[in-house]
Amino acid sequence: MKNRIKVLRAEQNITQAELANRVEVSRQTINAIEKGKFDPSLPLAFKIARLFNLKIEDIFQDEE
Amino acid sequence: MKNRIKVLRAEQNITQAELANRVEVSRQTINAIEKGKFDPSLPLAFKIARLFNLKIEDIFQDEE
DNA sequence: TAAAAATGTAAATAAAACTTGACATTTTAA
DNA sequence: TTAAAATGTCAAGTTTTATTTACATTTTTA
Numbered sequence: 001m002k003n004r005i006k007v008l009r010a011e012q013n014i015t016q017a018e019l020a021n022r023v024e025v026s027r028q029t030i031n032a033i034e035k036g037k038f039d040p041s042l043p044l045a046f047k048i049a050r051l052f053n054l055k056i057e058d059i060f061q062d063e064e
Numbered sequence: 065m066k067n068r069i070k071v072l073r074a075e076q077n078i079t080q081a082e083l084a085n086r087v088e089v090s091r092q093t094i095n096a097i098e099k100g101k102f103d104p105s106l107p108l109a110f111k112i113a114r115l116f117n118l119k120i121e122d123i124f125q126d127e128e
Numbered sequence: 129t130a131a132a133a134a135t136g137t138a139a140a141t142a143a144a145a146c147t148t149g150a151c152a153t154t155t156t157a158a
Numbered sequence: 159t160t161a162a163a164a165t166g167t168c169a170a171g172t173t174t175t176a177t178t179t180a181c182a183t184t185t186t187t188a
């Protein structure tokens with residue numbers, strides 16, 4: 001699963017730590033998701049999408 | 065997390081077992097998700113959305 | 129209305145998400 | 159140009175979700 005979180009953060013000038021705080025997970029979780037280490041849970045994906053005012057599909061791309 | 069899977073299945077006349085087969089999980093997993101016992105993984109949410117040709121947000125509704 | 133199909137449920141286990149803490153490397157800014 | 163901030167990573171542990179097995183109940187259909 002790829003995602004555009006890094007770019008979206010850059011656009012809004014938000015650090016991994018800031019994003020983590022705002023969606024209530026650890027900084028390492030954001031880093032791991034951003035680097036593709038694992039996928040967020042569905043509720044977390046919703047939170048992230050809401051934060052950026054985007055659809056989940058506009059942030060995360062399933063690669064199949 | 066609520067979802068409209070049951071209605072979508074009804075519209076397409078698909079059983080829980082059929083849906084389970086098509087997204088490659090057990091029938092009980094579909095049943096549990098449908099009943100709100102737990103949320104699907106993000107990849108599974110993508111598979112389900114793709115199957116119904118809908119956005120994830122059109123099937124699953126985060127309740128916050 | 130009896131058989132078959134579909135759905136509901138529960139317990140046990142496996143797998144994945146997430147946390148915490150720690151430290152190394154890279155980038156930014158004073 | 160060096161201190162601070164940000165990012166990357168790793169290991170160990172917790173929590174949550176997925177899977178399996180098994181059986182019970184409800185709905186459909188022959």
